[in-house]
Structure formats: structure tokens, C-alpha cells
Amino acid sequence: MYDEMAQVVENRPLAGRHFLLSLYSPKQARAVRPGQFAMIRLPGRSDVILRRPMSIYDVRSRDLKGGYGLERHGQRPAVLQVLYKVVGRGTRLMAELTPGDRLAVLAPLGHGFFPEEYLAQARDASEVLLVAGGIGIAALLMPARDLARQKIPQRLFFGGRSRHDLVGLSDFKPLVEAITLATEDGSRGYRGYVTAPLAQYLEQRCERRFLILACGPMAMLQVTAGLAERYNHPCLVSMENRMGCALGVCLGCSIRVQGEGHAAYERVCTEGPVFWSNHIVWDP
Ligand SMILES: Cc1cc2nc3c(=O)[nH]c(=O)nc-3n(C[C@H](O)[C@H](O)[C@H](O)COP(=O)(O)OP(=O)(O)OC[C@H]3O[C@@H](n4cnc5c(N)ncnc54)[C@H](O)[C@@H]3O)c2cc1C
Ligand code: FES
Secondary structure, three states: OEEEEEEEEEEEEOOOOEEEEEEEOHHHHHHOOOOOEEEEEOOOOOOOOOOEEEEOOEEEOOOOOOOOOOHHHOOOOOEEEEEEEOOOHHHHHHOOOOOOOEEEEEEEEOOOOOHHHHHHHHHHOOEEEEEEEHHHHHHOHHHHHHHHHOOOOEEEEEEEOOHHHOOOHHHHOOOOOEEEEEEOOOOOOEEOOOHHHHHHHHHHOOOOOEEEEEEOOHHHHHHHHHHHHHHOOOEEEEOOOOOOOOOOOOOOOEEEEOOOHHHOEEEOOOOOOEEEHHHEOOOO
């Protein structure tokens, strides 16, 4: 983990109050594994004291043309990308960033998607199902690239409130075999929650074995974990609890996990943010 002052290369507005922020930070970009996150602080803004946790969406070469196949072209990652949605004061200020601005970035944090374990499970599965709700999509691009490199088939289930929440699709299209979309207002894809077409897919293929990787709102993760249990598929969830220190000190991000007594809590920032879904106590 490195504590760096990273320079903004680009802060590109996307649909529906979403932005793709690119930060020049070579040491951090080279160290990132799928599922890890960064803590971002706006220096000089005493009104926004806490750092904001953000998944690392992607890593790119300095000219931003790298990404998938970086290694093949002999380039090394130098830029961290963060896909974020403006929801409050901190993210509103992030939206005002322009190239050349500098941010305090602590990254990479968390252990991510357990690289060996999830790749081994993925190889045993007939398909990996990526399940994203809203900005949860940001945690899934790096594992999707990893799986695509290993030629493991994958399918994306992606839901949002409206079509404006369905950002990043063009990044996923070359990596996955199929994409199922859902919106609560019916403006794109299936009308309703994304867990409905997911349930249908699992029900119709109950003889097959899938690995599920999910990130999104707590309710979506809980339903996805329930479906994984019902159909007996391994499932990893990336949790987005509110965080204070992100260093394992304040305990503000603790969640209940299977086990006995007081020890049955784990910190999302250090033991997570990714957990096997059956390790979490969903109704503590
Ligand atoms: C590990 C992790 C990874 C994350 N990755 C991303 C990402 O890639 N892109 C992204 O846009 N966001 C991500 N988030 C959520 C992001 O950290 C919050 O949206 C952000 O901190 C809000 O800051 P703010 O000052 O704009 O909002 P605030 O003023 O702090 O809050 C505004 C509103 O957002 C809600 N909110 C704040 N934090 C969270 C949260 N963690 N989960 C749900 N609701 C929240 C508040 O309850 C409030 O309603 C991640 C969170 C975690 C813990
Ligand atoms: S945020 Fe402080 S312990 Fe996790």
C-alpha cells in the first residue's frame, strides 16, 4: 500500500452523474489486484476531512490507450482509474477536478478477489456470473479482464435505477459472452431488479455449476447470496460499507461473519472488501 499524491490526467463525465477519473500514480497502478480499492482525499478541503473509498476500476498506461493487453504491448500500468457517481459532498468536489489537480491517494487497499481461490473456482465452473448493481460495476472490470485472459466464459447481469446508471458497458462487452440488463424504471432491459433475471437464469440451468462475483447495494448482495446458496454455487461479494480509517483501526466497517462470540466480526477494509457470501451473517 502506498500513500501518494496522484495527478489527475482526466475526469471524464459520463451519463447520469457518473465520472471516470484517471490518476497518474505508477507505483499504485502496478501494485493493484482485482477487487482492491483506494482511499481518496481532496487536499486543502478541510470541509471534507475523511477520505472516500473507491474501487479501482482499471489500470492503464500513461496514454490511456493501454488497459486490456497492456502486458502484450510491453507497457506497464501507470494510471489508476476510478468510476464514481456523485452522491454527496465529497463526490461533488471530485466532479470539479481538472487535469493537473493533485489528490492524496492511499492504495491499493483490501485483499481483493482472492486471486488463486477465485481463479481455481472459475476454472471448475461452466461460466462465471458477474452481478452488478449501480456503481458496484466498478469493482468487476478488473476480475472480468483476469477471467477473459484465462479464457473463462462469463456473463454480466447489470442493474440500475434507470438506463443512466448502466455505465461502463463498452468496457465489459469485449470480455463477456453476454450481458443482461435490468432497470427499475424499465428504461433499458428487464424492468425490475437485476436479481430477477439472475434467478431465472439459475433456475433454468440448475444442473450447471457457476461462480458468482457480485458488487452492489446490500439488499442486492443479500438476494444474490441467497440465490447462490439455494442453487449451491460459490459466490464472492464485494462489500461497500461506509468507512472511516480503511486501515483496520476504527472498526467502523465491521460486519458479522460466521463464527462464535465477539471474534465473529471482520473488517471490510482489511479482511474484505471481498468475502465468500456464505461467510457473512446477512441478518445479524
Ligand atoms: C470498498 C468501497 C468501494 C467503493 N467503490 C466505489 C466506486 O468505485 N465508485 C463510487 O462511486 N462509489 C464507491 N463507493 C461508495 C463511495 O465511497 C461513496 O459513495 C462516497 O464515499 C460518498 O461520498 P460523498 O461525500 O460524496 O457522500 P456523503 O455526503 O458522505 O454521502 C451522500 C450519500 O451517499 C451515501 N453513502 C455514502 N457512502 C456510502 C457507501 N459506502 N455505500 C452506500 N451509500 C453511501 C450516504 O448514506 C448518503 O446518503 C465505495 C465504497 C466502498 C466502501
Ligand atoms: S474503516 Fe476503520 S477499521 Fe475499517
